[in-house]
Amino acid sequence: MNSKITLVELARLMAQATSTTSRVCELFLRELFATVSQALIDGENVKIKGIGTFKVTAVKPRKSVNVTTGDPMEIKGYNKVSFTPDKKLAEALNQPFAQFETVFLNDAVSDEKLAEIDAHYPSAFDENNVDLTQSAVSEELNQPVNAPEPIPEPEPVPEPIPEPEPVPEPEPEPVAEPEPEPSPEPLMVPEPELESVADEEPVGQKALAAFGVPVSREKEQEPPVLSREEQVQEASAPVVEHEASPVVESAPEPDDTDDYFYRPAPRNTYTPTQEQLTKYRSSKNRRWLWLLPALLLVGVLIWLFARGGGKGESAQEGAVIEMADTIADVEEPAVITDTVTTKIVLSTLSDKYYDSPWFWVYIYEENKAIINDPNNVPPGTAVVIPPAEKYGIDASDPASLKKAQRRSWEILTQGKR
Amino acid sequence: MDNKKLVETVAANLGRTTEDVGKLIDALSGVLSTRCGEMDTVVVPSFGAFEPKKRNERVMIHPSTGRRMLVPPRVVLTFKISQVLKAKLK
Numbered sequence: 001m002n003s004k005i006t007l008v009e010l011a012r013l014m015a016q017a018t019s020t021t022s023r024v025c026e027l028f029l030r031e032l033f034a035t036v037s038q039a040l041i042d043g044e045n046v047k048i049k050g051i052g053t054f055k056v057t058a059v060k061p062r063k064s065v066n067v068t069t070g071d072p073m074e075i076k077g078y079n080k081v082s083f084t085p086d087k088k089l090a091e092a093l094n095q096p097f098a099q100f101e102t103v104f105l106n107d108a109v110s111d112e113k114l115a116e117i118d119a120h121y122p123s124a125f126d127e128n129n130v131d132l133t134q135s136a137v138s139e140e141l142n143q144p145v146n147a148p149e150p151i152p153e154p155e156p157v158p159e160p161i162p163e164p165e166p167v168p169e170p171e172p173e174p175v176a177e178p179e180p181e182p183s184p185e186p187l188m189v190p191e192p193e194l195e196s197v198a199d200e201e202p203v204g205q206k207a208l209a210a211f212g213v214p215v216s217r218e219k220e221q222e223p224p225v226l227s228r229e230e231q232v233q234e235a236s237a238p239v240v241e242h243e244a245s246p247v248v249e250s251a252p253e254p255d256d257t258d259d260y261f262y263r264p265a266p267r268n269t270y271t272p273t274q275e276q277l278t279k280y281r282s283s284k285n286r287r288w289l290w291l292l293p294a295l296l297l298v299g300v301l302i303w304l305f306a307r308g309g310g311k312g313e314s315a316q317e318g319a320v321i322e323m324a325d326t327i328a329d330v331e332e333p334a335v336i337t338d339t340v341t342t343k344i345v346l347s348t349l350s351d352k353y354y355d356s357p358w359f360w361v362y363i364y365e366e367n368k369a370i371i372n373d374p375n376n377v378p379p380g381t382a383v384v385i386p387p388a389e390k391y392g393i394d395a396s397d398p399a400s401l402k403k404a405q406r407r408s409w410e411i412l413t414q415g416k417r
Numbered sequence: 418m419d420n421k422k423l424v425e426t427v428a429a430n431l432g433r434t435t436e437d438v439g440k441l442i443d444a445l446s447g448v449l450s451t452r453c454g455e456m457d458t459v460v461v462p463s464f465g466a467f468e469p470k471k472r473n474e475r476v477m478i479h480p481s482t483g484r485r486m487l488v489p490p491r492v493v494l495t496f497k498i499s500q501v502l503k504a505k506l507k
Contacts, residue, residue, distance in 0.1 A: 097492060
């Protein structure tokens with residue numbers, strides 16, 4: 001990362017790739033560059049296959065003035081070397097940005113609007129030479145189309161929050177409405193995610209700081225993760241309560257329970273829990289419906305039904321305990337793991353489990369603790385395959401795909417300048 | 418000097434076959450591509466430095482249609498000539 005590679009190290013790396021000694025490689029490198037230098041000095045253009053073309057161009061002498069004395073002077077002509085990288089090499093280097101295309105701006109996008117966006121992402125234009133405004137701008141431009149509704153923080157959302165499209169659309173919609181800023185803002189409000197940013201290694205943090213824009217983007221992206229964590233925490237809390245006091249009536253405040261149980265299930269495994277609860281609720285209603293006519297009928301029947309109710313209650317207890325068990329099971333879902341080999345990389349796994357190689361990012365995020373560089377996962381690493389629902393993975397959904405693509409772009413460029 | 422002639426010259430000077438030299442050039446290209454892909458600079462003494470640089474995205478006007486375009490950011494490989502070679506070239 002931004003380090004300098006010397007000739008010796010270059011020779012060592014080449015030796016690894018060619019199974020020769022680094023001495024041979026070093027001699028070769030010296031000879032190669034000496035030959036190229038000599039050819040350039042002789043005024044020849046040199047083309048090296050797989051690397052590029054070196055061209056010598058003569059710069060004519062030109063007249064100028066001495067800035068201090070104001071005397072006219074002449075700048076001598078000299079030979080200039082220009083380098084054009086080989087097409088393949090250039091493409092390989094530009095790989096992180098290969099998915100982007102030049103976008104025509106709509107006439108409705110005024111210069112003021114662009115300036116506004118610039119002002120909103122000031123650090124994107126600093127001298128850091130780092131700029132991710134591409135997506136930032138197109139994000140803004142696209143927002144009126146699918147402005148994500150602000151999601152209240154307390155309500156954990158199992159599905160990742162719909163986000164503005166990261167990849168520039170070929171035809172951005174005219175931006176006529178006022179800045180739809182409020183949407184990202186509420187997402188940025190929760191401060192806790194700063195911790196998660198801070199938790200990352202200093203390098204990543206520095207990179208984020210250097211990026212400027214990605215930090216805010218990161219903020220937008222963090223909340224889903226956070227809410228998931230919260231959800232897990234919340235989910236575990238009621239479980240403990242249930243186990244401590246099996247009777248439902250003494251469970252935490254009804255709101256909380258409702259909130260918990262009627263939240264859309266993030267994983268399939270939650271569904272039985274919901275069913276059980278619905279069953280339990282309906283049985284409760286039925287009991288009361290039965291008790292009313294029973295009161296009107298005979299005392300014995302009342303007594304009988306009361307006993308039936310008691311039975312029902314014990315059955316409820318059983319159901320609750322069972323429910324708690326199910327939830328406890330959900331806490332440790334069946335973990336799918338797979339192993340990275342020389343042939344199988346993250347994207348291969350993603351293709352295998354999610355039908356699209358783009359979702360490797362989520363496997364990487366799930367295994368961030370053990371994977372340093374997603375491009376270079378040591379063979380033999382066992383990785384956890386997250387359930388598709390956790391990250392809203394859906395190969396048939398273009399929005400989900402785009403989100404993954406954008407995330408991968410972010411991950412791949414994070415450590416770079 | 419084209420690639421063929423360069424390979425032949427280098428092979429003759431090193432006393433190696435052109436196949437060997439071709440393989441070494443391929444390896445050099447591969448190393449450049451991976452290391453520069455990680456934004457590392459490859460420095461060759463008294464020749465120059467291969468430095469990948471990130472170009473910012475920018476708004477430019479299409480020369481013929483006059484429409485404004487948003488040009489995406491990209492990573493390019495630049496070559497900065499060493500002062501030694503630069504002096505020799507003058």
